[in-house]
Amino acid sequence: MSHAVSIQVQLVRRPSGWPVPEDFRTTEVTYGDLAPGQVRVANAFVSVDPYMRGRMNDVKSYAPPYALGETMTGGAVGRVVETTVEDLPVGTVVLHQHGWRDVAQEDAGTFRAVAEVAGAPLSLHLGILGMTGLTGYVGLTAIARIQPGDTVFVSGAAGAVGTAAGQIARLLGASRVVGSAGSAEKVALLTKRYGYDAALNYRDAPVREQLPALVPGGVDVFFDNVGGDHLEAALDAMNPGGRIALCGAIAGYNSTERTPGPDNLSNAITRGLTLQGFTLGGYGHLAPEFAEHMTGWFADGRIAYDETVVDGIENAVDALLGMMRGENTGKMVVAIGS
CATH class of the missing domain: 3.90.180.10 (Medium-chain alcohol dehydrogenases, catalytic domain)
Known part of the structure; x- marks a missing residue:
């Protein structure tokens, strides 16, 4: 000793x-x-x-x-x-x-x-093999109840959870996966490395203006790491019965004033949307299931990081x-x- x-x-x-x-x-x-x-x-x-x-x-x-x-x-x-x-x-x-x-x-x-x-x-x-990957998995499965053929939008897609969520969505059968990031380099990375079908640079123009062209058939699942303008944009684009997994709201983490809510929240009513926030504390029972999936995907070379x-x-x-x-x-x- x-x-x-x-x-x-x-x-x-x-x-x-x-x-x-x-x-x-x-x-x-x-x-x-x-x-x-x-x-x-x-x-x-x-x-x-x-x-x-x-x-x-x-x-x-x-x-x-x-x-x-x-x-x-x-x-x-x-x-x-x-x-x-x-x-x-x-x-x-x-x-x-x-x-x-x-x-x-x-x-x-x-x-x-x-x-x-x-x-x-x-x-x-x-x-990707730990909490970050598990967060993406829980948000898509337990919260957003992803289904094969869904169109998925991920905010903060080039971050740790975003890169995990996009890949997991694809592996679970999403037909189209779209993300947001903060630079042209990160946008290119999402489509070339992480399997996103399309991505937008939120610094180029308001997300609300850019998103519709990337999801012409609407959004079924929104995995939100950002909040704010991204949540507003998604609420405009959500299909009836769409599901929103609220994972984070980094847009407001350092704000010294109250962050305003979206001006289109009524879409949740008229379109029958589900918005559910989550943290991992209540979903530890899914860790073995996630590990089985991720270990196999990783061993098969299907996971980038x-x-x-x-x-x-x-x-x-x-x-x-x-x-x-x-x-x-x-x-x-x-x-x-x-």
């Missing part, structure tokens, strides 16, 4: 609008010898996700807000380097929620062993701000060590 120094990033001030580096601090925490039942893990990657911005606010939500002066929690993957339990021997790859730190030392029950996948970096357990990797735990805040500005393609992760 030995002591270890852990570099950790903590929230010290609640942001007003866009977070700034001064809202955080990087500090060192020294761990003593392991207590019985504990393990020590050297993280390989930590996750950076949109939901983290919401947890910085002291408001009631599906998860408690981050406590000031405490280390930012969230997904991470690493290897056990010291252990007191037989079930997690040294070298085991584990997932956990202890977040933004290079070394984690906690009770073994807070870590979950995962298998290494041939040809895949460990970071994929935070992305991109990652935006920022090096160094001390740069986690920069990674968060870059993701909020849309600078990432696919999953944003922070790599630690080698």
Whole structure:
């Protein structure tokens, strides 16, 4: 057994609008010898996700807000380097929620062993093979009840969840998949790499003006990561009986004023639409089903993925701000060590 120094990033001030580096601090925490039942893990990657911005606010939500002066929690993957339990021997790859730190030392029950996948970096357990992919799967199946032949529109399509949702929609039988992104390069990526039939750049013109030409037969399923103008555009384009899975609303995450609602919500009444928000907390029972599908798709070479990797735990805040500005393609992760 030995002591270890852990570099950790903590929230010290609640942001007003866009977070700034001064809202955080990087500090060192020294761990003593392991207590019985504990393990020590050297993280390989930590996750950076949109939901983290919401947890910085002291408001009631599906998860408690981050406590000031405490280390930012969230997904991470690493290897056990010291252990007191037989079930997690040294070298085991584990997932956990202890977040933004290079070394984690906690009770073994807070870590979950995962298998290494041939040809895949460990970071994929935070992305397409993990929570990100599961989010896309749950939204399309349990929430939007996708059917073969559906036309699917995905907002924020070049992000981590969007790239997963578009591919999963196609694999589950969608006849047409359309997405939105924030640059010409990302639009091209969606159609050339991720199997989208068409995509729009929301910076070129209002989404409401661009979307109809891409979905001449209307939209059956809308997977929304953005909200705001994207939700309005989708409500105009939805077919009768259409289903909307509300996964995120990143357009308003950093707003200091109340975000206005769509002006066409009455379409939900006249067209018999279903709008349902969701988080993964209530759908863990679908993880084995998702894993079976995704493992097969991945092994067959039917899944593409991109990652935006920022090096160094001390740069986690920069990674968060870059993701909020849309600078990432696919999953944003922070790599630690080698």
